[in-house]
Structures are given as structure tokens and as C-alpha cells.
Amino acid sequence: MKATDFAYLQEQAAHDPQIEEINEEAFGPGRYARAAYRIREGGGHERGLSFVALHGETVIGSVRMTRVAAGKGRALLLGPLAVRPEWKNIGVGRRLVAIALEAAAKAGAGAVVLVGDEPYYGPLGFQRVPRGQLSLPAPVDLNRLLAHEIKSGAVAALTGLLDHEKRARA
Numbered sequence: 056m057k058a059t060d061f062a063y064l065q066e067q068a069a070h071d072p073q074i075e076e077i078n079e080e081a082f083g084p085g086r087y088a089r090a091a092y093r094i095r096e097g098g099g100h101e102r103g104l105s106f107v108a109l110h111g112e113t114v115i116g117s118v119r120m121t122r123v124a125a126g127k128g129r130a131l132l133l134g135p136l137a138v139r140p141e142w143k144n145i146g147v148g149r150r151l152v153a154i155a156l157e158a159a160a161k162a163g164a165g166a167v168v169l170v171g172d173e174p175y176y177g178p179l180g181f182q183r184v185p186r187g188q189l190s191l192p193a194p195v196d197l198n199r200l201l202a203h204e205i206k207s208g209a210v211a212a213l214t215g216l217l218d219h220e221k222r223a224r225a
């Protein structure tokens with residue numbers, strides 16, 4: 056099968072149990088300690104900008120987006136992104152990222168940030184955030200802090216602690 060053979064839909068609450076399963080499989084129980092999880096637990100993800108890849112009724116891939124803020128800047132945090140092992144390496148992950156970026160742009164977001172592998176996300180339009188510009192609520196390898204700019208200046212506006220938009224405003 057090819058990545059184009061699956062259906063790509065906005066995430067629904069009914070997908071939650073399967074998404075949990077995929078993320079458990081991909082990241083294991085240690086995922087709750089990761090910086091990106093710590094941010095997301097500050098107010099939850101944005102279901103309208105999160106997507107699943109479906110094979111029939113089965114969720115085979117998922118990408119979530121969360122509203123974040125740092126200093127005067129606002130952005131969307133992409134992740135977790137995960138694809139079921141049996142469907143890896145056929146382009147589903149890339150397609151989910153492309154769909155999420157397109158939705159972010161349509162929603163008026165200035166930037167999308169993530170913590171992930173540059174060799175994977177670089178070709179998808181992400182670049183390292185300059186060291187010292189941002190920190191996260193838990194330790195993170197700053198070489199893995201990447202951003203995709205949609206509106207000029209949106210990444211530079213992100214300064215200081217990156218956190219869930221709801222917690223940053225509180």
C-alpha cells in the first residue's frame with residue numbers, strides 16, 4: 056500500500072484509544088516525562104488541527120497539534136507524530152506532517168515548533184531554533200528543537216519559556 060491509499064481525517068474523540076495505543080507503542084511509558092508532553096498536559100491539544108491516517112476503521116498514524124506561547128510569540132507545537140510499525144516508511148508520517156502544516160497555515164498560525172529529529176523534519180521544512188532563544192518545561196536536547204516559519208518573524212518572536220498557551224497566559 057502507498058501513503059495515498061489511506062484516508063486522512065481530522066481527529067475525533069472516538070480515535071483517542073487507538074492514538075494512545077500508537078503513542079504507547081512508539082514512545083513507551085517514558086513519554087510522560089518528555090518536555091513536549093509536559094507542555095501538552097498544560098491544556099490539551101487542538102483537535103481541529105490534529106489528524107489521523109485511517110486504514111478502514113483502524114488508526115494507523117496520528118499527529119497532534121497544541122497551542123503554545125513563549126514571550127510575545129504564539130505557535131503550534133507538533134507532536135506526537137507516530138505511525139504503526141507495520142505501516143512505516145511508506146510516507147504516512149510525511150503526509151501527516153504536510154497536512155498539519157497546511158491546517159496550521161489556514162488557521163493563521165505564524166509558526167509550528169517541535170522536538171524531533173532534524174534529519175527527518177529538516178526536509179519537511181523545519182530548522183533548528185537558535186540556541187538560547189527558547190527553553191522548555193523539562194530538559195531537552197536543544198539540537199532537537201525545530202521550527203517551521205509560516206509568517207515572517209514568528210519564530211524570532213518566540214522567546215523564553217515555551218509552554219502551553221493556556222498556562223503561559225495564566
Ligand SMILES: CC(C)(COP(=O)(O)OP(=O)(O)OC[C@H]1O[C@@H](n2cnc3c(N)ncnc32)[C@H](O)[C@@H]1OP(=O)(O)O)[C@@H](O)C(=O)NCCC(=O)NCCS
Nearest residue numbers: 081136137138143144145146147148149170171172174175
Ligand atoms: C518517525 C515516524 C513518525 C515516521 O513515520 P513514517 O510514516 O514511517 O515516515 P515516512 O514514511 O514519511 O518517512 C520515512 C523516511 O523517513 C526516515 N526516517 C524515519 N524516522 C527517522 C528519523 N528519526 N530520523 C531520520 N530519518 C527518519 C526513514 O528512514 C525513511 O527514509 P526514506 O524515505 O529515505 O526511506 C515513525 O517512524 C514513528 O512513528 N516513529 C516512532 C515515533 C517517533 O519517533 N516519532 C517522531 C518523533 S517526534
